[in-house]
């Protein structure tokens with residue numbers, strides 16, 4: 505096949521941008537600039553990895569949940585996160601990359617996943633704080649992504665957001681029970697909020713002025729709102745929720761601003777953010793170790809599944825048992 509000339513590529517790119525500007529969804533077989541494809545693979549695969557690694561902090565509490573009811577809910581929640589990873593890997597595969605390649609990148613340490621999952625879950629209140637804050641932040645971001653320009657990603661987000669709403673409710677309900685409980689339970693809830701607040705704000709990424717990918721991602725409508733806009737939305741919605749619980753957000757600079765019609769809030773510790781991204785967060789090594797172990801232990805299952813699929817293929821093509 506002849507390679508398109510530079511002029512032809514410029515025309516294709518122009519037509520592509522017009523489709524984006526008309527709010528048309530881009531589908532897997534449509535022409536797209538290679539940079540659009542690569543940027544999507546990067547963001548979607550990191551998103552998928554985050555869902556999968558994100559099972560680990562809460563997963564540690566499945567055996568220690570305080571009641572059978574809590575255990576059943578947490579089990580379902582963690583399974584949902586695994587499912588989100590699968591939808592997202594499948595959606596990423598429509599861009600011409602295999603799930604095996606993406607998994608290899610994660611296990612080799614060359615692919616990122618959300619910084620938040622490198623923090624430890626020290627008490628049961630952390631399960632509540634993750635549902636309320638981490639899923640709450642994820643949903644603010646993901647509701648915006650329901651309108652992303654790439655069709656398979658947008659459709660995966662719609663389903664994921666429905667499940668995330670349940671996750672937020674279960675987390676907030678845990679926090680409500682603790683906040684209305686004994687002094688010790690209230691202290692646990694406050695301690696969890698103190699430890700998860702700032703890492704949650706980091707989930708939205710660097711400031712817009714420092715965000716390497718935002719310019720192109722916004723132009724291509726992969727991202728519909730900027731990192732800072734989404735972070736602000738999350739802060740604004742969380743203040744009343746914390747007040748209702750009778751808990752204090754650990755930020756002395758947090759204050760309503762009448763001019764901006766938003767809450768002002770303090771500066772994130774960007775050195776901590778960069779250290780976590782560089783693999784030096786409290787649990788980075790532990791998380792990667794757990795993923796590598798899971799991959800290794802499941803190798804025989806993948807082998808057996810592929811062998812069975814091959815046997816079925818031979819049987820249906822030859823009509824014989826092999």
Ligand code: FAQ
Pocket residue numbers: 546547550551552554555558559585616617618619620634638639642645706707708709710714715716717718721727731781
């Ligand atoms: N952690 O130029 P930007 C969940 C990286 S799902 C780690 O601003 P971009 C559900 C960024 O990738 C949570 N890395 O990048 C759940 C880039 O690296 P690269 C995951 C981060 O893409 C709940 C570099 O920094 N959600 O929680 C982070 O335009 C409970 C420069 O940054 C998604 O992935 C970070 N926080 O904007 C599961 C949503 N921030 O590729 C279990 C989809 C930035 O150059 C339990 N993703 N980086 O090496 C997005 O919306 C975007 O990718 C952003 C970053 C907003 C995360």
